[in-house]
Amino acid sequence: QVQLVQSGAEVKKPGASVRLSCKASGFTFRNYYMHWVRQAPGQGLEWMGIIYPSGETTSYARKFQGRVTMTRDTATSTVYLQLTRLRAEDTAVYFCARDPSGEDYFDHWGQGTLLTVSS
Amino acid sequence: DIVMTQSPDSLTVSLGERATINCKSSQSILYSSDNKNYLAWYKQKPGQPPKLLVSWASIRESGVPDRFSGSGSGSDFTLTISSLQAEDSAVYYCQQYYASPYTFGQGTSLEI
Numbered sequence A: 001q002v003q004l005v006q007s008g009a010e011v012k013k014p015g016a017s018v019r020l021s022c023k024a025s026g027f028t029f030r031n032y033y034m035h036w037v038r039q040a041p042g043q044g045l046e047w048m049g050i051i052y053p054s055g056e057t058t059s060y061a062r063k064f065q066g067r068v069t070m071t072r073d074t075a076t077s078t079v080y081l082q083l084t085r086l087r088a089e090d091t092a093v094y095f096c097a098r099d100p101s102g103e104d105y106f107d108h109w110g111q112g113t114l115l116t117v118s119s
Numbered sequence B: 001d002i003v004m005t006q007s008p009d010s011l012t013v014s015l016g017e018r019a020t021i022n023c024k025s026s027q028s029i030l031y032s033s034d035n036k037n038y039l040a041w042y043k044q045k046p047g048q049p050p051k052l053l054v055s056w057a058s059i060r061e062s063g064v065p066d067r068f069s070g071s072g073s074g075s076d077f078t079l080t081i082s083s084l085q086a087e088d089s090a091v092y093y094c095q096q097y098y099a100s101p102y103t104f105g106q107g108t109s110l111e112i
Helices: none
Strands: A003-006 A010-012 A018-025 A033-039 A045-051 A058-060 A068-073 A078-083 A092-099 A113-117 B004-007 B010-012 B019-025 B039-044 B051-055 B068-073 B076-081 B090-096 B108-111
Touching (some): A003 A092, A018 A092, A018 A113, A045 A068, A045 A092, A058 A068, A078 A092, B019 B039, B019 B090, B019 B108, B076 B090
Antiparallel strands (some): A003 A018, A033 A045, A068 A078, B004 B019, B090 B108
């Protein structure tokens, strides 16, 4: 069965960087687009960006451009999210999500990783 | 950016009754070349990731009970949950995937 298993919770200070991971199994990872979506405490869902199957193409929401990098490793079926210059407003649960057909909706989600940014 | 607005923000419905959640987009998300509405519905329970219920405004995902149905076109959409069960208590989100950035509604909290 499709599984997306994310890395554990992180606590970072403002200005630091973080890299989150999401390991996929149960499907042919190299064929699928992957997205990251975040959810601040008690808030709604916010799309951050997409990484194409090749890993050579990414597209980020304007809000995160310059601070976010998405990468993937086909050998380990893992997708990564790096976020730099962290601020308190980045405190959120970060989800990786699979795109079933390149159409930009999400049929399977990771369990989420809580990132806390605090001095 | 396309703004997605759900209504109501919350609702309480009795077991066995019907719940209706509305979602309105700030512009049409019906793509004329394929006549498809680029809208999905998700269900999220506390502490869990969202779960895809409906794509293309009305296509129920495999394994989703048929009491869930999506409808609408253009910029007005509805998720209907008939014969509510206790496990339907959750927050429901609509999402447009017509244009980047892909945006979600603010969520509707459904209590049974």
